[in-house]
Amino acid sequence: MKFIVKLTLLSVVLGGALYWTNPDSADFSAFLSDHVQQELADDVPGETELGQKLRKGLGQIAAAAGGQLAHRQEWHVACVYTIDIAGESHVFLGVAGQFFPITSH
Numbered sequence: 001m002k003f004i005v006k007l008t009l010l011s012v013v014l015g016g017a018l019y020w021t022n023p024d025s026a027d028f029s030a031f032l033s034d035h036v037q038q039e040l041a042d043d044v045p046g047e048t049e050l051g052q053k054l055r056k057g058l059g060q061i062a063a064a065a066g067g068q069l070a071h072r073q074e075w076h077v078a079c080v081y082t083i084d085i086a087g088e089s090h091v092f093l094g095v096a097g098q099f100f101p102i103t104s105h
Contacts (some may be wrong), residue, residue, distance in 0.1 A: 013096035023094040028070060028081050031092070031099045033063035 023031075034045040037059035077094040080102070091102040 014079055021097040022079060023097055029063040032066040033059040036062040
C-alpha cells in the first residue's frame with residue numbers, strides 16, 4: 001500500500017513538473033532560430049563576420065516563419081512540433097523546456 005501511495009505521489013509531482021515546463025510557441029521559435037543557425041554553421045568552416053551575421057539573420061527569419069508554419073500537437077506534459085521545409089517534414093519533441101529533433105524526412 002505504501003508503494004502505491006509513493007508511486008502516485010511521484011507521478012503527480014513528475015507530471016506537474018512536466019506540465020509547468022512544457023515549452024510554448026515562443027520557446028519553439030527561439031529554439032528554431034538557434035537550430036537553423038547551428039545547422040548552417042556546420043556547413044561553413046572558417047566563416048567570416050559577414051557570414052555570421054547572415055546566418056543569424058536567416059535564423060531569425062526561420063524562427064519568425066517557422067513559428068507561424070509549424071503544427072503543434074499538445075500532450076500537456078510534452079508537445080510535438082511538425083514543420084515542412086522545402087518538401088521535408090521535420091518533427092521536434094518539446095519536453096521539460098527542451099526540444100529534441102525526432103525525424104527529418
